[in-house]
Every structure is written in C-alpha cells, then in structure tokens.
Amino acid sequence: MSVAESHLHDHHDDHEHDHHDLPWIKKYVFSEDHKVIAKQYLISGIIWAIIGGGLSLLFRLQLAYPDANFEWLKPILGGWIQNGKLDPEFYLALVTMHGTIMVFFVLTAGLSGTFSNFLIPLQIGARDMASGFLNMLSYWFFFVSGVIMLISLFIETGPAGGGWTVYPPLSALPQAISGSGLGMTLWLISMALFIVSTLLGGLNYITTVINLRTKGMSFLRMPLTIWAFFITAIIGLLSFPVLFSAALLLIFDRTFGTSFFLSDIYIAGQALSFEGGSPVLFQHLFWFLGHPEVYIVLLPALGITSEIVATNSRKPIFGYKAMIGSMLAIAFLSFIVWAHHMFISGMNPFLGSIFMFLTLIIAVPSAVKAFNYITTLWRGNIIFTPAMLFSIGLVSFFISGGLTGIVLGNSAADIQLHDTYFVVAHFHIVMGSASFFGMLAGVYHWFPKMFGRMMDDKLGYLHFWITFIGVYMVFFPMHYIGIAGFPRRYYSFTGFDFTQSFTDLSQIITIAAIVTFAAQFIFLFNFLFSIFKGRRATENPWRSNTLEWTTPVEPGHGNWPGAIPTVYRWAYDYSKPGAEDDFIPQNVPFSETKGSNFPHENEQMVAEAGITHGK
C-alpha cells in the first residue's frame, strides 16, 4: 500500500471515530462530507425547481388567458394584481426570476452541485473531496445567495425584471422598471455570492479529479460522468469570473455613477450624465459566461446519461474516446460562440459571420454524441428503469432542440427568429428540458446509493410519461408560434395584427405546463416517501460497473469501510463476450476474468500484478 493510501486510510479511521462525536450541526448542517453536501444541493435544487416552475405557471396563465380575471391570485400576489389583471412589470419579473432560478439555482447548482459532489469521490475512488471545508463553504454561499434571491421576491418594488440576461440600461435604471431598484441590487449580490459558490465548488471538483483518483484510475478509465463533471468545472472556472466582472461593473454603474455600460440616456424627463459606455460591452461579457453556461448545465446531464444508457443497455458506451473528444471540443468551442446571441445587437456584422461559422462547427461534436447514444442502444438488452427512460428522453430532447440551433446559429435566418418563441422553444428543449431530464435520471439512478432505499418504479414510469409528453406539448408548439413571429417576453399579444393567430396553441401550452408541473409532485412524493419507506436497496441494484456500487448500501464517512478499491479496467465492460455475467465492475482484475479478456488485456495482467502488490 502506498504512503498516500495508508495516510488516507488512517485519516479515514480518525473520521470514523469523529463520526459519532460530531454534533448534529456539523453532521447535517455544516457538514464537510461530500455526500451530505450533495443531498443539501439536491434538496435545495428541488425546492428552487418548484419555485421556478411555479412562477412559470403564473405567466403561462397570463399568456393563455390575457382577458381572464386573476383576482383569485390576490391572496398570493397581493398588489401585483390590479383590478384582476397581472401587473405588466410583475410579468417581466416573473419571467426574469423563472430564468434566473432555473438556469443558476436548479440546473447549475442543483445538477452539478448534487452529482459532482456525490459522484466524483465515489466514482474515482476517493474518501472525500480535496477540501471538505471549501466544499461546505460552496454550499453555504449558494444557500445565502438563494436566500437573498428569495427575499427579492417579496420586496415592494419587486424582484429584478429586465430578463435573466439583465441587459443594461434597463437593469441599471430604476426609472426604467421598478425591478431595477432594490430587486436588481439583491439580484446582483445574490449572483456574486452564487459565483463564489460555483468557483469554490469547481476548484474542488477539478482538484479532486486530478489528485485523488484511486490506483489504476487513469484518465482514460474514468467514467464519462466524471469527464463531464471535470470539463464542466473547468468551463465554470473560466467563464463565471467574467460574469462576476460584468456584475461588478454593473454595480459600479448603478451605484457610483460610472459609465461602463451606459451612455446618452434620457429617461423620466431627465438627461443622465452617463457618456461613453457601451450596453453591447455588457452583452459580450454576459454571454461570455452565458453561452458556456449552456454547456455547464448540459454536460453533466450528458455525462449522467452516458452512464445510465450504458448500464441499462447492458452495453459499453459506443465510442468512449469520441465521447470525451466531443465533450472537449464542445467545451472549447463553447467559449468562442457567445456572440451568436448578439447577431442583431448592433455589433459589427463581420463578427456575426465569424460567430456563425464557429457556432455551426459546434453542431458536429454534438451530432457525434447523439449518434453515439443511439448506437449504444443498438443491439443492447435494454432495461427501462425510470432513470433509463429519462435518459432516452434526454437524447430525444438533445436531438430535437439541438437541430433548431442550426437555424438560429445562421445569422441571416436568425434575423427573423431572434427573440421570438422559436428561441424559447429551442433552448427550453435542448438546455432546459434535456438538463432537467438528466437531473431526474440521476436522482432515480443514484437514489439507492444516496439513501439506501429504492424509489418506486411504477410512480417513476408515471412521472416520466406525463413529463415527457408534457414537455413536448409545452415546447414543441412554441416553434410554430416563433415561426409566426411572436416575440418573447410579451405580456400580451393583443396589440398587433401579426400576432392574432395561434391563440388556441397558447392555451394548449399552458394546460400542458400545468399538467407537467403537477406531475412533478408525483416525483416529489416518490422521493420523500422512498427516503423513509422505500424498499431496501442492495449494494449494486443496477448491476453497474462503476466504483460507487462497490461501497456499502449506505456508504459512511470515508465511503469504503476498508481500503479503497483499485481499478483495473474501464467502466464499460458490459456484456463482454466470454464473461460469466453481463457486467464486470472496474475493480475486478483481468487476472480474474481470463475467459473474457482481449489479447491486449491479457498483457495488462503483468502490470496488474505490480499494482496489487505495491511497487
């Protein structure tokens, strides 16, 4: 046993000792255990998803029934309902908060925070994260950031209302919209804290993956989940600071009268003194995070899906190296396509040409990933667990939503479609729903390891089918509305001649949204009920290869009671010809599977002997 290993082991024993002495608050609240922190992120994410999704129902009601009387919402919304009508500024605040909450709190913190924390140490064979303390700080920064955002929902002038992209000058001037007063200040403070949280988390994920892999866990033996979390953390580390700078400069403009983003403004009967700033500069900075952010939420979901699709097809993931390669390519390209959000922002059209070219390149690695998933299913022996169904749903969304990105990435075609419902449909399917399905798939799949019990399959199936059909019913029709030219973030479509069609479709969308939202309570019930009363899980209920399934049913502090397992093979030896069973876990040496080894693997047995006996 290496020195590092024995050290870790001793350390772990200490912890085991501490475990009983730890006061409740250190164990469950300010815990430094990655599994507890993951659950904290998960539960926070679920709560935020309910809030964020609930807000969307309010504005969907307004869109479907603009003439309805909303007096009945008065007990909840109070002054935001005037004479039975939703206040237009509050409508914008709802849209803004829905976007912010879903993108950052649910799909960034809820997804990466949960699964990077939970799976990285378990799948690479580590006792915990590189720094448990930073990890704990990361969660609590997120928590405080969430509390501040939540408070902003209840203040008199309302939360931020300039869209989740908070473009100045709208977001900088309280005269322009009431949400740009205190609401926007709280938004900026909350986001600043959120960025700190993301960076602390990301640093930890990267360090842990690089430094704490168990013996034999080379980079090319890492499960694709870990690759996805690792790449996601790098993207986050490089792009979130740019949002931080944008937020900081916006704070300066708002508070100290600087002119980074503001210029030549006359508002509320007054010419303001700002000169020489550029609103377009803010957009560049914002999207420099904003676009990588799409992949920050999507890549972990794709990683989770890779794992679940392989396990439940009982087949190796097709093109493991191509999957890594395409994730690296997507990560790289994600930094140089941001301005496709800005084709008609007034930036130089030559930039538009460059960004169109770069944007369409990103379709290639994305297509490779989709093809690889489909080929993994080919000639599999597929078991439809709820996790598998959600993963298949994700692949379907990834294709449907990804394809429409090809039209939007074409700057000439984007002129008409920019800021219409076509865009809303596109990113809700490919980024929102796909990532959300990845998150749900992950919860169903790793629930047994998180809580030692199984979630109920039947309720899972019901949840999947309502959600899958519901999501398509909500977002597919938006393409039609978008092609007809309906602009997004409109309080009502009654004012224009060209927006008089498709009112029936708007209502269908709203009804589908309500049903889909309601179906999430099936999940919530299943989740909460199963934590306490679910069927007891076994150590490896899905017959999976990765290391987390070698831990006890409920892994304690330090994850493995004995030594950390050594890794001898990649994570995808499913249905290997000649093998007794249809899976061979990563910790099984080739010397024990002589019947199924390929020639080059037999050669590795020599090296293996070295690993096992220590050099």
Added chain:
Amino acid sequence: MLGLYISIAAVLILAILFLVFRIQTFIDIVRGASTRRVGTSNKVNAFLLLAFFIVSTALFIWYSVPASKFFLPKAVSEHGVRTDQMFWITMTILIIAFIGTNIFLFSFVFKYQFKEGRKAYFYPDNHKLEIVWTVIPAIVMAILVYFGWKEWSAITRPAPENAEVVEIMGKQFAWQVRYPGKDKKFGGYNYKLIDATNEMGMNLNDPNTKDDFLPSEIHIPKGQPVLLKIRARDVIHSVFAPHFRLKMDAVPGLPTKFWFTPTKTTQEMREELGNPKFNYEIACTEVCGRGHFAMRYVIIVEEPEEYEAWYAAQKPWSESNLEYILSKVDEKSKGLYPAAPAPASAPVSKADTATVAAADTLQQ
C-alpha cells in the same frame, strides 16, 4: 379560504397517490414481480416509446400542414424572400435529420428491449462509422454556413447610395420617426437636447434640422432601397418588422442601421390577403419595461409616385414648433427661422407657411 381549499386538494392528491402506490406494491408482491430482474413494465415501456414516436410524428404532420398558413408571414423585402428560402431549405434538412434519428432512437429501444437469456452485443467502437458521421454533419454544416454567410454579407453590406433614409428612435414605450426633409439631410442630435417637445433631441442650431419632419407612420417606396437609422434614448429596444424580415437593436449611445428593399405595397398586400385593414407593423423585440409588448408602429409601403407626393406634403417639424425653437436656439441661429408670429395674429398656419416660404427664399 382559498389557501384552505388548496391545502385540502393537495392532501387529497397525496393521499390518492399514496394509496395507488400501496396497492401497486401489494399487487407486485402477489405476482412475485418484485423478485424478477425485469418485470412486465419493461415491455409496456418499450411499446409506449414506440407508440409515442408514431403518434407524435403523426400529430406533428397533421398539425403542421394546416398550421403552415400562419408560418412566416409573407416576406415583402428582397432579402426576406431569400432568407425564407434558406430557412425552409435548412428546416427541410433538419426535419429529415429529426425524423431519421428519432426513427433509430425509438425503434432501437423497442427492438432491443430486455429479453431473458439474450446478451447485448459488445460493440465499443467503430472508427470508420465514427469518421463517417463526423464528416457528414461537417459537410452539411459547411454548406449551410457558406450560404448563410453569403446572405448575411449581402444583408449587412452598406446601403446603396440612392437609399431613402429614415431615422427611427425607440423610447419607453413608443417609436419616433424622422425624415430628412427636402434637403435629404438630417440635422444632428444630442440626447442632452431632449425635452417634452424636442423628443428626438434634434440640434436646432443645425440648418439641416429645419426641414426635418416627424410623421406618425413610416412611409416607404416600393422597389427602392430604404435605410433605417436606428437609435434609442433610454434603454435598449429592437426594431422588428416581421414582414420585411427586419430586426435590429436600438441601443442608447450606439446608432445602428438596417437597409432593405420592400417589394409589395400595403395596398397590394391588402388585396392579396383579402384583408382591407392589413398593415405592416413594427414591434419591439428587446425587453424594455412595462410597455414592451405594446410598441406598435405602422409602415406604409407605396408606389414611388405616391411616396414622393406624400413626402412633399409633409410639414417640417420646425414649422409647428417655431415658438419653442426660438426660445431654444443660439442668437446666431435665429436667422435660420422666421420670427415668431405675433401671438394675437389671425390664422396661424397661414402665417407659418408664408414665413417659412420667405425663409426658404432668403436661404437661396
């Protein structure tokens, strides 16, 4: 009261779910399903996935055909006709790819559902296949980029010399439009000059301002290039004229532009659509506050002769705001404008026209 109802409903729904869940568990135990590796649900789900694909594809086609009449409103600009064509070619490729990949996805999950005793095919990679499906999308993308780029370059190149120039300014929550008047030259502007009367901040000391006019609708000639000079005075707005396939942000401090050539007059469109009330519209597509959804403006496309007549008939802004102008302009610029009419003098408009005519002769 409402809260009570909601909580009762929530409790009832939870109770029903709980019951369904318990009954299902008992059935499973009786059937012994929970001990088998894969139950009947697997078959049901596989079937449902396939059925989902077939039904939703049918629904997609059934709905899309009649709905297509509401798709892209008829394009009435030269570039719009071309981008529409590109949009539909791209969409055709995408729909083929969409249906094609989904056929594979959903038929594979159905065909390769779990069967006791079968072993999945160990198939970790195939370089030839992977190269093929990397290269094919790359080629398709390259073609799409090429045509997109050509079109984008054509749309964004500088407007032709003979373009009619119209200035449009976004503010919360309306558009304001200015024409350069007879001299075809806009007077300068500065946001510090804006007030309730001079809403566009026109520089009144600039001789070019004098004949600029601010109509309440945009009129443009059919078949001639039109250049929109776009700006905003408070927050970002975006000029969206759906029929012209025109969209460009209006940014405070950063003037933008977009040029296009209309191909159908409003009258022709009215006849074509059988809708005598039809009008080309401008909407705002960058969220700008409370009234974002109501920034409507009308564009009238006319035959060039009609347009010329309309243009010539427009009264300069300075004419109807003379008093205001004289109270604002520098001493030396006062000569540009006729002296203010005496407050008590009879028909004002007549006096105005006379004085402006006089001023014009003076200038020449």
